[in-house]
Amino acid sequence: MTLLWIALAVLVLPALWLLVTPLRRAASVSAAQRDVEANDRTTQQNLAIYRRRLASLEAAHERGDIDAARLEEDRLELERSLLEDTEHLERAPLKPAGSGKPAVPVVMVAVVLAGAFWYHHEGADGDLALYRVQQEVANDPNASLPVLIQRLEEQADRQPDNPNVWRSLFPLYRDSGRIDEATRALERLVELEGRQPWLLAELAQIRYFAAGREMTGEVQALVDEVLASEPAQPTVLGMLGIEAFESGDYQTAIDHWRRAIAGMDNPNTAEALREGIRVAQQRLGIDPEEADPAVAEGPGIPVRVRLADDLAGRLEGDTAVFVVARDLAGELPPLAVVRARLADLPMTVVLDDADAMAPMARLSQVDQARLMVRVSRSGQATPQPGDLVGTLEGVAVGDTDREPVEVVIDRVVE
Structure with missing residues (x-):
């Protein structure tokens, strides 16, 4: 975690530097602006144009090209135009170059606090703590599976609302034969992440095996809910294949397992289901399909x-x-x-x-x-x-x- 805060500080420093950069350049910018305003000759140029046009109008009047009324009208138009041009040239007085200095440290502190507040609510410091625990156990030559489970349980106490903690604990409980704990971890995941089909499928499967491969009413309700939203869910289909196999309905078991394999991305699980298909075919009195050459007689x-x-x-x-x-x-x-x-x-x-x-x-x-x-x-x-x-x-x-x-x-x- 210390390295994380050091990295965040390193990222914040350039942002703070950008905040003070305009203030560092304020004196030179102010001097340049004063010089521009002091040497601005736009007003003189507008007056010179006004005088030339007025002289031209008076010369035309003397020649008889325009009468007195037209002369007065054009002269008023020139004066109005001059007033409009000079009105836009009025500028507010420049403030001192250092007038914004007190606000800079306030803004810098606000940026740091806002960043820390955002990370506290939106960041993944809990996941980093979880990762650190896993790495410490992995690098400890004396560590074991019970030690890893204990360390993760400590994280579950500290951050019970982090789904990644329970997602890490569930397979460890399951693979250790701690079915009750695995079930509770899955139930907590469902509370945190909603009734997602894959979570409900895992929950149905673990309750099915905990009941001695019996399709209880609770398990059947979970299966129905999963299949209603995801008919090709491989975990549920694999479990239904086992149920059909246990009851002697080998053809239904084969159908379920084939559909499960089609949606499965775990090659080891797919291979186990292919082996189950081969056994079911043998019990039906037919030879295993040649399309499944990877299925072979395994040890037993x-x-x-x-x-x-x-x-x-x-x-x-x-x-x-x-x-x-x-x-x-x-x-x-x-x-x-x-x-x-x-x-x-x-x-x-x-x-x-x-x-x-x-x-x-x-x-x-x-x-x-x-x-x-x-x-x-x-x-x-x-x-x-x-x-x-x-x-x-x-x-x-x-x-x-x-x-x-x-x-x-x-x-x-x-």
Whole structure:
């Protein structure tokens, strides 16, 4: 910030110099003007012209060319013309050269104060503070993602009405798996910037995944609002494709994902959707289109899930089952999520990039993952007492044609 004020001062100095420049030249300009007025011979010239014309009129009268009445009329006209010419030559007395000096410092101070006031209201000092924090963390070898989030949260406390602060915090919360904080950041952005379609689309998507990929009434209302103003919004179309895929409507999922790709400028997200299209086509029993050569079999994890015998019968068969893959450090959102029913167990599923919750957190980004299978009594993604769980650590991500790893649901959440 100090450098900013130094730069602003450097810019103000030329403006102040221009303000005092006329005052510095005032003495020479005043002297030149006095000299011009002292040597002005316009009046003498006008009198000489008047005398010549009057002599000419009198000579014409003597010759008999004009009578006395005409002579008197023309003479009055000459006198009127002379008065008009000399009237415009009257000048106000010159003021002293230094008469404006007291006003100059007042104007200079006013210029500086007006500039500072304008910048305070219209400038981007908050964004500069935000940028400085990001640069400090980026240049600190000991900094980490939690440190960056903490520093940005401090900025959010200092400037809660700056949308760029919340725009910076949202993806960090989301990528760290802090879904509640990410949702609040998005809601604050909507308050500050209005109900823009892309913001509502992000809010709908994060609430959809927070609800365990369930199209709740709240999510559906956001989707309807977005599509009413922007029918080709790619984030919403991608989410609708996931919903259709989960319900087994693979053709609708393909249609939604194709439309989403057409309006998408993120190549990684587009590639993930193409992979989803390929999987949906396979489940429809058709070969992937040759027009999508970039889609290829990605790395993943084949998983066999079963329920421990001593836990059988504790919950109903339609209870939701979530098969989740996460990074070992737990810093990213779930890398892959598959939803099933308890009645489907035992079952074998393949987790890959098509099951990603967010485009920036995919299974192909890691070499090993931690698997967690949870039978959710509430049907929600958030763990609740009474849920059944099973975990498996350090599972390699690789060829999906290998022998499945087994995860046994053998514990009850207290």
